[in-house]
Amino acid sequence: MLFPTLTFALFFLLVFPISWALRPNRTRWQWFMIGASYFFYGWWDVRFVALIALSAVANVAFGRRIHAAGGGRRRAWLWAAVGANLALLGWFKYYGFFAREVNEGLSALGYGGGLRLLDIALPVGISFFTFHAISYVVDIGRGRLEPVGLPEYAVYAAFFPHLVAGPIVRASEFLPQLFTPRALTREDVTRAGWLIAGGMFKKVFISTFVAAAIVDPVFSVPDRYGSLDILVAIYGYAVQIFADFSAYTDIAIGVALLLGFAFPQNFDRPYRAASIQDFWRRWHMTLSRWLRDYLYIPLGGNRKGVVRTYVNLIVTMTLGGLWHGANLTFVAWGALHGVGLAVERLVHRGPRRIGEVAAPQSEARRWLGRLVTFHFVCAGWVLFRAPTFSAAGTVFHRLFTAGGAVQRATPSVVAVIVLSIAVQWLPEGVGRRVMDGFARLPLAVQGAAVGAALFLAIALGPQGVAPFIYFQF
């Protein structure tokens, strides 16, 4: 079930009152929410409901074993749990990629045969429930969390707002909210309405419009377009992927708030980032910290020397790239960001110690940083969007050499793209002040305003809504 659909609106109109009616009885609420979430998930493909149910049973068992064991056995159980979760992800998401690469390698060496290519369907959101599972078992292994029962874990893993595309919520953030329910505060409700309406507008209008008007045509046939069209299409993809993904997690956070759960923020105006490091503090923030907590730190983080820190950074970001898709272009995209972070750290930090406060930057230097960072990120998006390296090469080649007439970069397309980026460059606090003003309005007026915003998104958008980009990750 997709968020910006009539089906989901009807689903939520049913789930909301039942959820709050059952909330005083945690056990009943949990079973209800498991059922509702499995229904939400089964709407795509009912076969995979069994997969998330089995995953829940296995991880609860692993959690108990890890917690009960001590010393080396605890470590062994932890590795088994992480390995099992990664094996599941690897089988569904990476087997085809792995087999193709192995076969290509064998073929290049003059050997035939190789691995058999299988028709494996990818369960929606498998990356996200795998990340949630790893977070749970590792935190138990680290002694930061005690194991919970099957219904508690199943709700955590399958809670429908974050089930298919995040944000990635730690078990230690979610589970306490099961035991001490949050009240519905005025601020939460206002913020939820704001996030849901804004998310709808970003997805239904901005993302779909920019994709259809310029991004898809230009990236599909770059040879057909001139430099300006290609430049605007690259900026357009930056807008599209931000609007698409942040829309999903904004709606997810808003829906969770209405059900009494606080999720961590996932995006913070990423295109105002003045450095690559700053970008990753603002883009898919819950993935960034997951990679930090469960990959970068276990690799040694910055505690094993300068060289090792750079290696760890690049390895972490490269694997993060592979997580985005089973294709070498995604690996290269991740590696590009890893190298970028390492170089940036090398250049800007020099011998400065970790934790030392940097000298304040001038406004001009900050804007220069923003411009450079934005274009570095955009260059990375070309690798991310293009199906092959050669296709990405064509885009870059034509960007600088094609010239030619403008076909797709019409004034309306350029205006939507520029406004979508410029709104992220507004001074700090502007958005907060607008929302504070909105929060002071009577609840009924807020409801009507959110309804008007939803209407505007529906009226401006096309018939039918394409799936979210991040569903494939």
Added chain:
Amino acid sequence: MHDPIHPPMHPPMHPPMDDLIEDPMDEPNLTPSATLTPARVYAAIVLALGVAAIASTGRIVAVAERLPFGGPRSALLAVLRPVDAAANAVGLGAPGHAVVAARGALGLDAGGAGGRQDGAAAAARARAVDGSETGGPGAADPSASDLSASDPSGADAVATPDEPMAATAAAMLREAWHGAGAPPGGLAAATGGIVAFGPTGTPLPPPTATPPPARPIGPDAPLRVVVAGDSFAQPLGFELQTFATRDQMTSVEIDGRISTGLARPDYFDWPARMTEIVATMDPEAVVFFVGANDDQNMVLDDETVVVMGSPEWTDEYAVRAALLMDECQGRRLYWVGMPVMREERHQRAAEAVNTAVRRAGATRPWVKFIDIWETFKGPDGRFSLYLPNETGEQIEMRGADGVHLSRTGTNKVAAMLYNAFGVAWDLATPTPTPTATGTATETATAEATDEATAEPHGNATEASTAEPVGGWPTVVPPPNVPHVPRIVTATPRG
């Protein structure tokens, strides 16, 4: 955030967090404020959705109309249509119309992405097909008498079995596609003489037109091609555009409308759109690719329901295909057939679509059926995600959904079409220039096939001859197929 129920048992195992990435939960993002009851919040949610719904009733009705014919659709429309009518009567539909008008004025219609046609004509056609024009809102929804689409027997396929199929089809087509009055000369004139079409596949009448003569093609006067259809057509158009950029011998426009087909003219009327395409774009070659959305029942204007899988369904589909083909008289129409499908239901519909289109095209010499069934069939004759290329390497040719083609698969179909163009027009010169796209390339094999005769398989260096097919030229010039990038990994799967 610390777990109040399960506080940490041990100190953290790691030193202070690295400063590379801040923790989003560390930032205070919520401040205490007044508590609201769920009932009040629910009222606000209902109000928000109510405001959005009341202002968007037209769009919601359109969504409901897209549902397959059946009980849920009928029930929804029975509620929604009166609400929509009432909303419009008191002017609540005005904001929606204003935004749609503004969207068009501001150039915010991307074009080609949507499905449903806007405008009075399409609405009138929809009403005619849905029966609401005469029966009042919801009263005459044809799906009220819907039959199970999963019933393949066809025994109850036609609700009014005594009425000749051709007559019901003709009545529907006359009403829905040509307005209330029959065109001068009757339906025969409008449809190229197909009224003699029988209920179980009676051969269609002899050809009424011949393909236009081919003209010299060159970069200064490229072949005008329009690729139209559903979600299969859009990427196919992109691939043909890629070919076109290399040799400049074709000029390709795309009119892709997702979720469309011939089964639901109430949602999107392809024959009507084809009339516009022909009039405004003046293509010399039209590529048409639909069918994957047509695995559903069809309803005639007299509310007769034709069940998918029945012989009558195939007959009706052939009539609709013939109507569209006749819109393209005077041009060459390349109708791409459906590939083998993973799911049995899709497979059954794809077979029926191909049968119907073949039948309609058999007597229309300007129509060429591009048969891709064999091309995409796995070794066991069934759907296969991977297929071997000429060197035996397994290539991902289909989409993970078991329906669509992968980028490489689409590229293959584009190469087949390009070869088919080459049969009618001389695309041999100038030689296409290699591009940066594709590190490893393969020369696509000409595999344009026809229902009557397998097409010649050519390569880039030698000419061959072919049997005449339905009035097509017999000499196959050097196919001049551009280099096809061998894309090992198709688009990321979801």
